[in-house]
Amino acid sequence: MSNQERWIEANRTAIANVPKLGLVFLAFLILGAIGFYLGVGEGIRSLQAYWINFLFFAGIAQGGVILAAIHYVAKGKWGGPLIRIGLTNVAFIPVTVVLFIGIIIVAPKILPWVINSELAAGKEWWLNLDFFLIRNLIALVIMTIFSLVFAYFVIRPEAGVMKEKMGNSLFPGIFTKNWQGEEKEKERARRILRLLTPVMLFVYCIVYSMIGFDLVMSLSPKWFSTLFGAYFFITAIYTGIAVTIILSTFMRKQLKLENELNRDRFHDLGKLLFAFTILSTDFLWSQFLVIWYGDLPELNFFLLERTSYDPWQLLSWLILFCGFVIPFIALLPKITKRVPSLLSIIALISLIGVFLERAVMVLRSLDPGQGTVFPIGIVEILISLGFVGIYGIVMLWAMRRIPLVPEDSYISAAH
């Protein structure tokens, strides 16, 4: 068999073997709905859990696609199916726009500067509800369009080549509509992506900075940190990488991709996870140190209320340990990066770290004055499971519809 035939065969078996776990994830979704119902009686508890999970999962999905875009811009060949699994996240991005409808409904009930307009005094031109919702919705739609076009032109040439070779297509017809032959299509895709991808990365930084400022920082309207936006989009890529590792580890045996998802590839992505562990903590630290040193009353309350009293103090230490200390030490030796199951355990720990970070940032801002009750309970966990359910359903749906093994990486993995 030629390399190309083996590549097509690998894709065919991968798609045929995508696990049918739709019902499991549907059960998760139902659990999420139950959790939401349980929390409705307790003020804004369900709403803020929804808020956190929206931020977390939108970040994961966009982060996975951005990982693929960075890989493309850098002309990377090392990722192979790992990066394709990252790219699969593109299917969840339109869903985040739909989930934003929830945010539109929730926002007037929880945004402190909407409830008490004095908090936004002097900043009304930016912090007013209509502008807030419109700009974030538009930003998400822009990112959705960018991501979809990016994914489309990455997939299209491969889907077309496979259709040419096999006669019938493995993938939805939209990928091979108006097919003009391999040479021409590849050239066209290259031409479009060469311009689109760098612009997309740039727009991503702006859009996710703004979402960080608006959906997290504005919950505590008196507080500000210039680096917060950058911190937000870096941690989003961090979670995207972590989820890509976990999904790839699960899918490795299922999709019969042991040869393609080999240890060398996990080693490389593990190094990237390690780098992002350090980078995101660096950004967190840079903000912390300045506030700690300056000790200005308009800034330090934000840290004090999160680091000086239990239960928030405990959660802050957990964030530091799960998001940095444990992954940092665990990823130092080579073996943890080369064994997929170990690597995905570490990735899961760092995901928990980032999730807790989102939770602490959002939840503490929303209940000023109380802050004595442990903020994460059954409601929050169930709603998070609900989001895992939606995410899982969408990802499984998408995995059957894109080529999971890229052409170029298959050739380089063939020796």
Place this chain on the structure above:
Amino acid sequence: MNKLISGVFPFKDKLIEAINTLKKEGFSDMEVKMPVPDHDILDAIDHKPTPVGWFTLFGGIAGLTTGFLGPAWAHSHWGNVIGGKPIISLPPFIVIMFELTILFGALATMAGLFLLTRLPSHKVLEKDEFFDIRCTEDHYALYVLSPEDKISTAEKILTMYGAEVRK
């Protein structure tokens, strides 16, 4: 009595094939001289990790400690309260601890490398009768330690994969 035999390869893939064939024939004591470190080759000869990493570790720990003790010493001598903070407080020291960890770690790695390879001296290379200057540019030399009765097998395998053999 073991004897040393060497083969110089112009290509990496042939070298790796030769190593694998030699391993199948029961040769285990091999060494490669190469112009740049290469993981494929290191994996092929079942390379054991070098002890240089330990130098890095201890250098890093030394840097971390110095990065704390240095500023702590300076602060306790100066005794100037800044912004109401304790005189010896961790957050501002972390930057220095981090930098010195990296600096000392890197320097210790250098030192370890020089120590273990006896670098400024050329004696190791001068003693090496098979040393080929091309291995510092674009060739790979494979050294095989083989029992005297199997030396012809080793030679045959090396020639088969296009190496220039010396023994």
